[in-house]
Amino acid sequence: MAAATVAQPRLSPAATEAAIAALKQILGDRVTTAQAVREQHGRDESWNPPFPPDAVVFPHSTEEVSEIVKICASHGLPIIPYGAGTSLEGHVSALQGGVCIDMMQMNNILKVNAEDLDVVCQPGVTRKQLNEYLRDTGLFFPIDPGANASIGGMVSTRASGTNAVRYGTMRENVLALTVVLADGRIIRTSKRAKKSAAGYDLTRLFVGSEGTLGVITEITLRLYGIPEAMSSAICSFATLEGAVNTVIQTIQSGIPVARIELLDDVQVDAINKYSKTNMPVQNLLMLEFHGTEAAVAEQAEMVQAIAADQGGNNFQWTVKPEERAKLWQARHDAAYAAKALRTGCEVWATDVCVPISRLAECILETKKDVVETGLTAPLVGHVGDGNFHLAIVLDRNNPAEIEAIEAFSERLVHRALSMDGTCTGEHGIGRGKMKYLVAEHGEAVSVMLAIKKALDPNNLMNPGKIFSI
Known part of the structure; x- marks a missing residue:
């Protein structure tokens, strides 16, 4: 079976251990190198063979994610964001080792703006959890990929599902994001306004980026009234x-x-x-x-x-x-x-x-x-x-x-x-469909690569996904 080959580790074992020790100083026992946990976080639900990370960390806030990324960047250690593990194209394999950032303990619904039909939540919130929380408000979030995926994972893979014919995909339903970039900077891509003509549309840039440009830590979503x-x-x-x-x-x-x-x-x-x-x-x-x-x-x-x-x-x-x-x-x-x-x-x-x-x-x-x-x-x-x-x-x-x-x-x-279609309607590229990207997009792939290199010059953010660099 065709599969990406693991690259040589960026760091010596001693250097990797030093980076993990630095992470333990800020997260304590929310850093683990247990083999069973690492193996669980090196696989998704796809046919792609698993590759475990060197360590798994469990942040609770945007600020902690920023500190984790800064430590990994200073040591040259790859970073792989992880949600519910339901992706289907090998998105979470740690092909070059590194640190898996499990976002599932960042699972708070921060604010429901019922009058504005939007909600702000952390990436570890699952779609079923969100709709259960919203039930008494008369609102719901319609994007339904089938699995009880995390909202952060759904943003990262530009998920859609059974309701997309009426309500659209994640692309149409994400209003704003907070993202930690590859150097640890924290940015917010937009305000809560339903439309804006101010600058580049950074929100859409990160929707579907599969963890290759940054770590999504906060999401503002469009909501809808529950039909009569x-x-x-x-x-x-x-x-x-x-x-x-x-x-x-x-x-x-x-x-x-x-x-x-x-x-x-x-x-x-x-x-x-x-x-x-x-x-x-x-x-x-x-x-x-x-x-x-x-x-x-x-x-x-x-x-x-x-x-x-x-x-x-x-x-x-x-x-x-x-x-x-x-x-x-x-x-x-x-x-x-x-x-x-x-x-x-x-x-x-x-x-x-x-x-x-x-x-x-x-x-x-x-x-x-x-x-x-x-x-x-x-x-x-x-x-x-x-x-x-x-x-x-x-x-x-x-x-x-x-x-x-x-x-x-x-x-x-x-x-x-x-037939003027696409190689993937909603699963994403991951590592499973990388070879089709140029056939679909041609020269536009060079523009994507330029963006990747500008935001992640050392190729630390989920390397080996979407592109081969």
Whole structure:
């Protein structure tokens, strides 16, 4: 399996120990070199092999992060920010050793500005924690990547998820950040105003930077009012083409659907077995509608009519919270359901995104490729914005199978790029998709590198991710 090779450590063991000793002076027992902890922090949920850091630290404040970064910078020790560990492209591997900064003890919600529809929180807050805290305010944060990811990790990878078709991604929903730069300086990228024309948009620069430009320590997020009514629906299709065309017509008709997810028949079968559901084993759309009771009913009826024209059948919808929760939990269990299809195997998760007008073509070609390659690769997607995923179930001990998956993954990416799409809709680059960045962005990558070198001249911030320097 292709994987980045560990570079030689920047420091001698003695120099690394001196840096760790300096960190212990300010953090005490919140610095650990225990092997089990280090190994846990050298991996995420991707197929990429793990590489543990030399030490893990647990800060409680922006000021402590600044001191940690200053010590690491003075010793030339790499810095790897870490959240919930749910990333999917090897984002947290300590390829050159160094210090992992675990942000999960910085998990305070600092201020809810209900009148302004925003909230200020620390990066260790998880999305479920945030919405539980907001529940009594009548507000919610809609970005839902499935896993109970940390907000800091979601900012760093520019996450999106099932609600993106209506509410956008992290890119549209982060208003301001506090960031510790590679030399320990603390900056705030913006005020809380909903718009600004003052200077460069530094907030967007750090959203999606994957820890390569600085450590995010405080986040201001846009909030939304909880809709008066929500309904969820499922609809089965004999063909993938019918399901995808229903999605395209729904979006082009301007129906303000909140979620519209596609699951192929393989994925539906896996979910039925894993989550004990009894959905028809066909290609399936899962939808959600937000608004007034009348609007929600109208939206559901309009989509049902579109689906019927495309061969949709067994259209069912519900407004009962417990039924909706069970449906979407089953969707979020998709990766685990896929993994359960083959005992003792792992999941190689990958995603691409294309303009919605090319979605049917891209999905149908990909599904054909899956069948011809002989892969177990359930397909699921946030298809309302052209993004779909494959959970390829692999035997890591089978070199021929791994080689076939690598070739398939490369074909998938170049298929998406040829359709004016992207190599990753929401997983990020990490170390897993570095080789596709130039193919997608061309000369613009040199500008990205210039920014990286300007803010992190010694390449200490999460080295070996996004770029090879």
